[in-house]
Amino acid sequence: MSCEHATAAGGQTAPQEFEENNLSEVKRVVAVLSGKGGVGKSLVTGTLAVELARAGHKVGILDADITGPSIPKMFGMSGRHAMGLGNLLLPEISDHGVKVMSSNLLLKNETDPVLWRGPVIAGAIRQFWSETSWGPLDYLLVDMPPGTADVALTVFQSLPVDGIVIVTSPQDLVSMIVAKAVNMAEKMNIPVLGIVENMAYVECPDCGKKIEIFGPSKLDAVAEQYNLPILGRMPIKPELAAACDDGAIEAELPGGLLPEALASVEALPEHEAPEPDAGA
Template identity: 80%
Template sequence: MGCEHAVAGGQSGVQQFESNKLSQVKRVIAVLSGKGGVGKSLVTGTLATELRRAGHSVGILDADITGPSIPKMFGMSGKHVGGIGNLLLPEISETGIKVMSSNLLLANETDPVLWRGPVIAGAIRQFWTDTSWGPLDYLLVDMPPGTGDVALTVFQSLPVDGIVIVTSPQDLVSMIVAKAVNMAEKMDVPVMGVVENMSYVACPDCGKHIEVFGPSKLSDVAASYGLPILGRLPIDSRFAAACDAGRVELDIPEGLLPEALHAAETLEARVHTSDDGQHTHN
């Protein structure tokens, strides 16, 4: 792995990451927020579904080790990942989305993950280095809340090509975006844009958008950082029902995040160096 101080200092150019000879992943996108509770996993699942519907091969690395929700959203409750020796094989959803998550390693999905930081960091590295993802167009990384140790582990271990920031239309939006942008700059990873969750409620009678949390500040905040807005997701009972039933990829309406889909499809691969010194593009 490359010098963490060099990366944190914002050095550009070829970066080093931990190698994975078992996978051919073209793009790695991290879905990040400066705080919890903004619907980061919903955005990850929705974008993965949109990419899959567009014909791309997709995987999700659930880096939220202590609060994983991706397996339940994709109908994997009670399922467990397979393995051959030290090699991990991701679980595959009904539409072909590959998933690796701590919940798929537990005897029961409700068991708490009582792991200290170094163990969590080691698990995330294994989800990348010891998992046979195979050929993938996109690997989405559902990040844990905040910008702490686990986030650093992801950016120092995985060849992340771009970041999608998730926020909500509340007063903390400026702080959330600022934290995420500052981390992206320190890690020298480009920010693709911002998705606002819980943006509005659509009136069932007339379709008018009702801003439950007041007028959104996203446009001003995004403009101040020069970031594109990649979509606004409404508060919709169908989303919660789809997540609870494990049918996100089947029941989420189509066309929810067209801007995010376009940003992902036009994302350029960055040049990285694996820890064996070989240059590669994702």
């Protein structure tokens, strides 16, 4: 027995990709995904964006977590609003040059709830890609919503995603979380670059010992089970949480948090330029 949702999940009749407008030139698209919420996808997305920008790359973030956006606040954009250029939106630009498009930048107040149904949310993703003037970007990071439902399908079927970074935490559900994300990536035929474990440990301020407050990590076993690289383990750092809350992640993020993830993203090849229209 089949249905339109099963067909879409199988990728057999995937919808046409959203077109890129002529004021955007995005070379690589990377989605940051988890099988559940609360594991720190936005923190990992923000960290990767800052590290890529520090390495000299032009970086943008498409905040696909439409109903729970946190990227604008993290990058000091609270109270700011996206402007328009003709029929296109202009992303907001952080103090250090990271471009951001998010539903919070379209609301009158950032605390207003986003009471949109699935088709409207899918339309917002299309608007953030096709109707936003991104300009030249080396990397566009897509901060995904929790889980593997409608928005994830829309992103993976309609945007030219080059790779996925899976984010998890050191708890008993880690295997199920990774399995959901890996299975979806396989159905969408998109490579998984690897796994980042967030909240991996706390570092003692006196002796520097790493304390695994959620118990021993299961990441090594899970990474081996799915044959995936480990792209890093991020600690719990109160000062990092405070920097995100204060909109100061760019200024206060410690260097070298995710070197393996950074290297994996930087190794992605650029999109091939479209062939000229033979009839032109």
